Amino acid sequence: MSTAARRAELAANLAALEERIAAACAAAGRPRAEAQLIAVSKTFPASDVRLLADLGVTDIGENRDQEAAPKAAACADLPLTWHFVGQLQTNKCRSVARYASYVHSVDRPRLVSALGQAADRVGRTVGCLVEVRLDQRENRAGVPPAEVPALAETIAGTAGLTLAGVMGIAPLDTPPDEPLGVLAGAARALRAEHPEAVMLSAGMSGDLEAAINYGATHVRIGTALLGMRPTSR
Numbered sequence: 001m002s003t004a005a006r007r008a009e010l011a012a013n014l015a016a017l018e019e020r021i022a023a024a025c026a027a028a029g030r031p032r033a034e035a036q037l038i039a040v041s042k043t044f045p046a047s048d049v050r051l052l053a054d055l056g057v058t059d060i061g062e063n064r065d066q067e068a069a070p071k072a073a074a075c076a077d078l079p080l081t082w083h084f085v086g087q088l089q090t091n092k093c094r095s096v097a098r099y100a101s102y103v104h105s106v107d108r109p110r111l112v113s114a115l116g117q118a119a120d121r122v123g124r125t126v127g128c129l130v131e132v133r134l135d136q137r138e139n140r141a142g143v144p145p146a147e148v149p150a151l152a153e154t155i156a157g158t159a160g161l162t163l164a165g166v167m168g169i170a171p172l173d174t175p176p177d178e179p180l181g182v183l184a185g186a187a188r189a190l191r192a193e194h195p196e197a198v199m200l201s202a203g204m205s206g207d208l209e210a211a212i213n214y215g216a217t218h219v220r221i222g223t224a225l226l227g228m229r230p231t232s233r
């Protein structure tokens with residue numbers, strides 16, 4: 001596909017997405033400005049990120065450092081905020097801290113210390129979101145809601161990091177209301193202790209309306225903006 005054709009496709013997708021987000025905010029009685037779009041560009045090339053930036057997208061999400069690091073480097077001239085939204089291994093922290101302003105998937109104390117050291121070393125501050133487990137099945141990502149306060153304290157007490165909020169991925173195969181309610185409750189409890197931790201990262205292409213209804217401040221959108229990914233990740 002030519003660059004012009006891809007640009008037109010992304011522009012049309014972005015316009016349709018913007019309508020969905022605006023309608024969801026209106027339905028929830030929230031100002032449009034309360035829901036920030038994060039374009040999740042995983043599996044798509046840096047050229048797409050460049051086109052999205054040109055179309056006014058300001059925030060980019062990625063879930064694998066091997067892919068994100070070169071993409072962020074290729075787009076370093078653009079005024080973008082990068083969000084790391086995938087499972088993160090401690091040995092990737094040094095790389096991620098170079099480009100990511102936020103890590104949405106903080107789920108264990110060992111990751112907090114590694115990320116803090118990495119941020120310190122590269123002279124940046126990384127905003128951390130505690131990933132809350134919304135799927136009770138075995139081996140799902142995130143910490144149980146009851147463990148959020150302790151991990152949040154650890155983040156808040158670590159140099160190089162700021163406590164930014166909570167993130168959750170509602171299971172795609174069950175109605176989103178119950179898990180999103182759990183996440184909203186965790187966000188409320190966290191803000192009571194840490195008023196600065198205002199981010200609630202929830203909502204993907206399939207459930208952004210429900211997430212905005214439950215207070216999402218950041219929606220992470222891949223497919224609805226960039227199209228189907230070659231693999232399901």
Ligand SMILES: *Cc1c(COP(=O)(O)O)cnc(C)c1O
Nearest residue numbers: 040085204205220221222223233
């Ligand atoms: C891929 C991904 C998204 C985007 O999902 P879509 O359904 O394509 O919008 C959001 N959040 C995370 C953590 C992801 O890995």
